[in-house]
Amino acid sequence: MAGRAPAVLNGERPADNLARFAYRQVLGALFDRRLPLGAFVSQRDLVRLLNVPVQPLRDALKVLEAEGVVEIMPRAGIQFVKPDYEMVHNIYQFRAIIERTAARRFAETADGDSIAALIDDHRRVQSTIEQAGFDDTALSDMLRLERTLHDGMTASLRNPLVEKAAQRLKNHVILIRLDVVMTRPFALRTIAEHLAILSACAERDGDRAEAALADHFQQSLGRMVGTI
Structure with missing residues (x-):
């Protein structure tokens, strides 16, 4: 029997919901200052701080990078942008x-x-x-x-x-x-x-x-x- 396709709600996969949740968690940590502006952290640090799975966090960080909130440095870490x-x-x-x-x-x-x-x-x-x-x-x-x-x-x-x-x-x-x-x-x-x-x-x-x-x-x- 062929494998069942992932459930889709209103055109969205569960992974999409998790990525949006991770996105909100990152912004929330910035807004309430658990993550200071200009902070440089590892992906592991963020997973531990935000209590979100790795893949949704990666998806969220890509969106935040496109929006100019973070800079992702491969094999180094994540730099949160401080407004200038x-x-x-x-x-x-x-x-x-x-x-x-x-x-x-x-x-x-x-x-x-x-x-x-x-x-x-x-x-x-x-x-x-x-x-x-x-x-x-x-x-x-x-x-x-x-x-x-x-x-x-x-x-x-x-x-x-x-x-x-x-x-x-x-x-x-x-x-x-x-x-x-x-x-x-x-x-x-x-x-x-x-x-x-x-x-x-x-x-x-x-x-x-x-x-x-x-x-x-x-x-x-x-x-x-x-x-x-």
């Missing part, structure tokens, strides 16, 4: 290419109540930071505002390829920010830039929304570069 000026500049440039179009689309098509809710949310967090300072709760709120606004604009394009690219870029931004201390002035500037985008969206002004998004990324790039 060129990398940060390239990431923000790529984000701007995608999200300028997304900001325009969001301004033209987003539900008015959703835009108003985002504005109210930003103003609430802004008021809290102005009155109570910047603590861990405020930082959590800031990160939530970032996700909600930028993910919402990208989703308005209704393009899964763009959303996939945006997710990879977002992973890079998280890595960049690991070495950045978010301060009260940084947070308030970011919120003000977000509100400029949202104000244009509320008025259905695509030109101004796109320009405000471009300015936001330019200012963000300056804040990030200043910490490298």
